[in-house]
Amino acid sequence: MALRHAVLAALLDGEYSGYQLAKTFDVSLSNFWYAVPQQLYAELAKLEREGLIVGRQVIQRDRPNKRLFTVTDAGLAELAAFAATPSKPSSIREDLLVMVQAVDRLDPAPVIVQLEERAVTAAAKVEIFDRMLQRMRGELDEETFLREGDRIGPYLTCLRGRRFEQENREWCERVAALLRARASLPG
Amino acid sequence: MALRHAVLAALLDGEYSGYQLAKTFDVSLSNFWYAVPQQLYAELAKLEREGLIVGRQVIQRDRPNKRLFTVTDAGLAELAAFAATPSKPSSIREDLLVMVQAVDRLDPAPVIVQLEERAVTAAAKVEIFDRMLQRMRGELDEETFLREGDRIGPYLTCLRGRRFEQENREWCERVAALLRARASLPG
DNA sequence: CAGACCATGTAAAACGTTACATGATTCG
DNA sequence: CGAATCATGTAACGTTTTACATGGTCTG
Numbered sequence A, B: 001m002a003l004r005h006a007v008l009a010a011l012l013d014g015e016y017s018g019y020q021l022a023k024t025f026d027v028s029l030s031n032f033w034y035a036v037p038q039q040l041y042a043e044l045a046k047l048e049r050e051g052l053i054v055g056r057q058v059i060q061r062d063r064p065n066k067r068l069f070t071v072t073d074a075g076l077a078e079l080a081a082f083a084a085t086p087s088k089p090s091s092i093r094e095d096l097l098v099m100v101q102a103v104d105r106l107d108p109a110p111v112i113v114q115l116e117e118r119a120v121t122a123a124a125k126v127e128i129f130d131r132m133l134q135r136m137r138g139e140l141d142e143e144t145f146l147r148e149g150d151r152i153g154p155y156l157t158c159l160r161g162r163r164f165e166q167e168n169r170e171w172c173e174r175v176a177a178l179l180r181a182r183a184s185l186p187g
Numbered sequence C: 001c002a003g004a005c006c007a008t009g010t011a012a013a014a015c016g017t018t019a020c021a022t023g024a025t026t027c028g
Numbered sequence D: 001c002g003a004a005t006c007a008t009g010t011a012a013c014g015t016t017t018t019a020c021a022t023g024g025t026c027t028g
Helices: A003-013 A018-024 A037-049 A073-083 A095-101 A109-137 A142-148 A153-184 B003-013 B018-024 B037-049 B073-083 B095-101 B109-137 B142-148 B153-184
Strands: A053-058 A066-071 B053-058 B066-071
Touching (some): A003 A018, A003 A066, A003 A153, A018 A037, A018 A066, A095 B153, A109 A153, A142 B153, B003 B037, B003 B073, B109 B153, B142 B153
């Protein structure tokens, strides 16, 4: 049971359609979960069958109709039970790290290229997170918002995501520069 | 195709049995990949069938016999092809982050407990990484080792893992303290 | 002598990814 | 008028997790 809870948590902030959730899982939640639309539609159908969410049809003239979902009391209870269950640290699975692990025995050139590309996308994600954080805290400074705000969960996970991407960026840049320097001095 | 390459990368540093690999995938490689023994035995069998690794039987008197595996030239070629394939960032899937995302709508107590536990295990992992890093660089200081060492891949991934766990620890501690403070002020 | 560690697997179930399928509207 | 966006799914395939299974040695 895994994606279930991520979906329930995402639906706490209001009604969403499968399509909208797919967007959310692509950006805001992407620091700790990712899912393709197909997976979300399947999970939403399952959650609705089990009564953890309810959907209502919204007829649209200009666009295809959609279904918006809300968490039920049963869904909230499920989330509470989940939060009370010990979680084990789930690992990162990063192809790029596997490549760097093996880089001494391979041609480093393609790895360097990928590191530099990743540094750029990580930097872009940091900026996205910064804008999301700003929007969430509004006028308040961070400290005040975290002390007094009434919806700080998404802010806190966003902070974690920001740090992660920042670290990612710094690491990628450092490793790329290092491998470049080594490649230019025949070993 | 995923675990394959992590296994091949792990086997670059010498011969390992399935059992030993399972240990490795539990600690050193755990910053970017984790696999249970069953998965490793299955993957090793598959890699051997495909000629990417070769195994040799080692008879032991005091213990059950074991098979040690080495990467073949074909295996190295497979790794090189992998390193030249664009990788997409694969996401973190953290139950604990899902819990924090939802924490405003739940009883925060069990989440706080888990955050504090996780902070402790993250701190322990930082120390493990520190010892691994020290062992790898030996007498040299980090800068010199990274400039001149001939097996820096594992060192670099270990650095990333260390940073990740350090960030994890700081975040968990901060969030736990914050939620505790908020819980004591009825809100 | 019980529990931990060494050592290797099979089988089933759950989960995730990719490909396929459809069809309307808006933007450039 | 082609591409992008909105909107929802099914089917096949591949990967991961969990449960089951076995049996020897070493440590307290």
